[in-house]
Amino acid sequence: MSEISMSGPAVGEAGRTGDWRNSRPVMDAAKCLAVKQGKVTCQICWVYCPDGCIAQGVGPVIDLTYCKGCGICAEECPAGAIGMQPEALHGVCATDDGEAAR
Amino acid sequence: MSDDVSVMTGNEAAATAARLARVQVIAAYPITPQSPVVEQLAAWVESGELSAEFVAVESEHSAMTVCIGASTVGARTFTATSSNGLAYMTEQVWWAPGARLPIVMCVVNRAMAAPWNVLNDQQDSMSVRDAGWVQLFCRDNQEILDTTVQAYRIAERLHVPVMVCYDGFLLSHTMMPVAVPSPEQVDAFLPPFTQPFTVVDPADPRNVGPVVLADPRADETGAVRGGYMEIRALHHRALLDALTVIPETDAEYAAAVGRSWGGLLWEHLLDDAEVVLIAAGSLGTQLTLTVEALREQGVKAGVLGIRAYRPFPVEALREKLAGRRLALVFDKALSYGYEGPICSDLRGSMLGVEGAPAVFGAACGLGGRDVTPDDLAEAARRAIADLEAGARTRETDWINLHLEG
Numbered sequence: 001m002s003e004i005s006m007s008g009p010a011v012g013e014a015g016r017t018g019d020w021r022n023s024r025p026v027m028d029a030a031k032c033l034a035v036k037q038g039k040v041t042c043q044i045c046w047v048y049c050p051d052g053c054i055a056q057g058v059g060p061v062i063d064l065t066y067c068k069g070c071g072i073c074a075e076e077c078p079a080g081a082i083g084m085q086p087e088a089l090h091g092v093c094a095t096d097d098g099e100a101a102r
Numbered sequence: 103m104s105d106d107v108s109v110m111t112g113n114e115a116a117a118t119a120a121r122l123a124r125v126q127v128i129a130a131y132p133i134t135p136q137s138p139v140v141e142q143l144a145a146w147v148e149s150g151e152l153s154a155e156f157v158a159v160e161s162e163h164s165a166m167t168v169c170i171g172a173s174t175v176g177a178r179t180f181t182a183t184s185s186n187g188l189a190y191m192t193e194q195v196w197w198a199p200g201a202r203l204p205i206v207m208c209v210v211n212r213a214m215a216a217p218w219n220v221l222n223d224q225q226d227s228m229s230v231r232d233a234g235w236v237q238l239f240c241r242d243n244q245e246i247l248d249t250t251v252q253a254y255r256i257a258e259r260l261h262v263p264v265m266v267c268y269d270g271f272l273l274s275h276t277m278m279p280v281a282v283p284s285p286e287q288v289d290a291f292l293p294p295f296t297q298p299f300t301v302v303d304p305a306d307p308r309n310v311g312p313v314v315l316a317d318p319r320a321d322e323t324g325a326v327r328g329g330y331m332e333i334r335a336l337h338h339r340a341l342l343d344a345l346t347v348i349p350e351t352d353a354e355y356a357a358a359v360g361r362s363w364g365g366l367l368w369e370h371l372l373d374d375a376e377v378v379l380i381a382a383g384s385l386g387t388q389l390t391l392t393v394e395a396l397r398e399q400g401v402k403a404g405v406l407g408i409r410a411y412r413p414f415p416v417e418a419l420r421e422k423l424a425g426r427r428l429a430l431v432f433d434k435a436l437s438y439g440y441e442g443p444i445c446s447d448l449r450g451s452m453l454g455v456e457g458a459p460a461v462f463g464a465a466c467g468l469g470g471r472d473v474t475p476d477d478l479a480e481a482a483r484r485a486i487a488d489l490e491a492g493a494r495t496r497e498t499d500w501i502n503l504h505l506e507g
Contacts (some may be wrong), residue, residue: 001336004201004300004311005311006311007309009307010322012322013321014313015315
């Protein structure tokens with residue numbers, strides 16, 4: 001076992017940080033500038049996400065497995081296309097083995 | 103002996119040791135009484151006599167941070183500080199051992215403020231005794247030089263940082279003859295450090311020191327990585343291994359250079375001693391005079407000096423102290439509201455030991471208050487009188503305290 005804390009850069013190297021979230025970003029595609037223009041433009045949410053959980057796209061895609069729910073993307077979106085919704089609205093969280101926690 | 107003997111201060115002895123160890127990165131911020139150590143090193147770097155990077159920083163916190171960064175990429179690093187400088191450094195003083203970096207730091211022991219006082223006691227290093235460094239105390243300038251060189255070998259074998267503690271002014275600014283080993287002797291004893299836990303390789307990028315949570319979990323390769331407790335347990339094990347490595351290193355040094363300092367503990371007239379006087383640092387040298395005087399008065403007294411305070415040499419102390427009547431510990435520090443730190447550690451280590459002595463504590467020398475061999479002998483006589491009056495425990499005896507008036 002390693003004597004120190006060390007990891008290689010990889011998706012999920014800090015664990016399933018999505019488990020920490022108590023509210024999640026939900027994108028309204030109709031308002032997203034990239035979707036409206038039909039090309040990879042704006043992408044401000046991708047720039048600002050501190051955990052690299054957003055992939056560029058038309059529109060950008062948020063990886064909820066690792067999104068901690070900080071809300072910075074919602075704050076920075078110039079079109080107001082991202083809203084933060086309490087996690088409780090989405091029911092129970094999935095556990096590591098994929099089963100719903102009861 | 104081929105050694106070149108020079109008359110030098112404790113601070114020059116420490117700087118000379120760092121030069122002989124071929125340190126590669128030095129970072130420091132000035133503070134009395136440490137400053138002459140790094141002033142000397144800076145002069146040698148400037149003159150080209152020492153091939154090292156000297157990083158002038160704006161605080162002790164940054165000094166240790168530079169050492170952490172340099173040590174992470176495998177450089178041999180050195181810093182020195184005292185008192186409030188060490189306190190200001192404290193956050194990084196914890197980081198270095200947790201990250202298992204073999205940094206060597208001289209702590210030139212000085213009283214903690216408030217009130218301001220630049221003189222000697224040992225409160226500064228005692229206040230970080232739990233941070234996971236090896237702590238070695240020196241009794242004279244020769245031991246400062248030899249211990250600082252040994253500290254690199256200990257640190258690099260165990261991947262733990264080592265604090266070399268010596269008394270401010272009493273040693274740091276006092277001149278004594280010091281035998282300086284040749285660079286060839288030290289090179290033979292101390293090979294270059296080639297096995298850091300971390301490497302910086304652009305082809306194999308790493309996150310060094312990322313957050314770990316409570317439990318072990320698989321990393322990105324699928325290998326199980328320890329949680330916080332596993333990493334700390336391995337760190338603790340390394341410090342316990344130092345109980346073996348410190349004496350081994352002292353013996354290797356004796357073979358290479360011709361001087362040994364006792365490893366974990368040292369002693370003077372201990373064999374038949376019924377009363378054992380205990381201290382760390384230069385106070386131990388004074389105690390040798392005290393026990394010689396006590397013996398002239400018919401008291402079978404001896405000295406047991408603490409060289410390694412962390413790890414605490416529990417087994418060695420039990421072996422040395424079982425069967426004695428009294429262990430009197432002189433602390434130049436206090437856990438305020440309790441007692442001297444060496445005293446309480448020693449008492450704890452004696453619990454349940456057959457034939458354990460009574461353990462009494464005395465506080466002395468705080469903030470540079472003078473303490474003479476005569477004062478120490480008088481304190482020993484008081485402790486013996488208390489023991490003969492039936493005491494098995496006793497409040498801390500403050501030596502040379504003048505509260506009246």
